[in-house]
Amino acid sequence: MRPARPADVEAIAELRAVVMRPDLERLGRYDEHRVRQRLRDGFCAQHTSVITTAGDFAGSVALRPSETGHWLEHFYLAPALQGRGLGSAVLGTLLSRTDTSGHLVRLNVLQGSPARHLYERHGFTVERQDAIDVFMLRLPGAGPGASANRTTVG
Numbered sequence: 001m002r003p004a005r006p007a008d009v010e011a012i013a014e015l016r017a018v019v020m021r022p023d024l025e026r027l028g029r030y031d032e033h034r035v036r037q038r039l040r041d042g043f044c045a046q047h048t049s050v051i052t053t054a055g056d057f058a059g060s061v062a063l064r065p066s067e068t069g070h071w072l073e074h075f076y077l078a079p080a081l082q083g084r085g086l087g088s089a090v091l092g093t094l095l096s097r098t099d100t101s102g103h104l105v106r107l108n109v110l111q112g113s114p115a116r117h118l119y120e121r122h123g124f125t126v127e128r129q130d131a132i133d134v135f136m137l138r139l140p141g142a143g144p145g146a147s148a149n150r151t152t153v154g
Contacts, residue, residue, distance in 0.1 A: 001090065004048035004060065012048070012060045012074065013039040019076045023110040027132060039074065048074060051090055053081065063094055069104035075115075087115075091122050099140045108133045 004012070013036040024030035044064065051059035059077035063070050072094070077087050098105050107124065109116045111134055123143020124136040 001049040001051055001061075001093070004045040004050050004062075006045050008045065008048070008050055008060070009040055009043045011057055012043070012050075012076065013037075015057075015059060015076045015078065016074065019079065020110070023113050026112060027110060029132065042073070051077065051086070053086070058086070059090075061090055061094065063098070063105075066106070069106065070098055072105050072107040075107075087118055088121070091118065095122060095138065095143075098138075102140050104140060105138045106135065108135045110134075 016039045017032070017035045020035055021030055024035065044062065047064045048060055048062040050057060051061065057078075058081050059075075061075040062073040064073055072091075075087070075091070077090075095105065105124075106127070107119065109119060111129070111132060113134075116134060116136075119136055119138075121143065122138065123141075124138040125142075127135045127137040129135060
């Protein structure tokens, strides 16, 4: 992982549109412009990392501080790289940092998204949900993110 730069916003916005399209279409919420603009509007390079493999852009993840801990946001991996353990390694690395600092982590995932299983494996539990989103919470030290035997990246 490397720190994001302001110039990364368009590559991340495009990846977001590709990755989220199936779930947003299933939920009847896909809008070609809005899916990209929401990323642009909320992008903060200071809290975002670009995920690379062999020097190539592979995805992004943001860990934004909040009053009660952190929000995990904009976690996208190129579809060809999903299901190979990269997302789990990235998540494990971030969660080891929040565990060390004693911070809880929140996120939201779309209803029915396969990404929810990744988050559950790393100790996230459902805090609340609505027709579109599942809001999840992870206390410090929960799940495999607290294990010293996991793969790390970065």
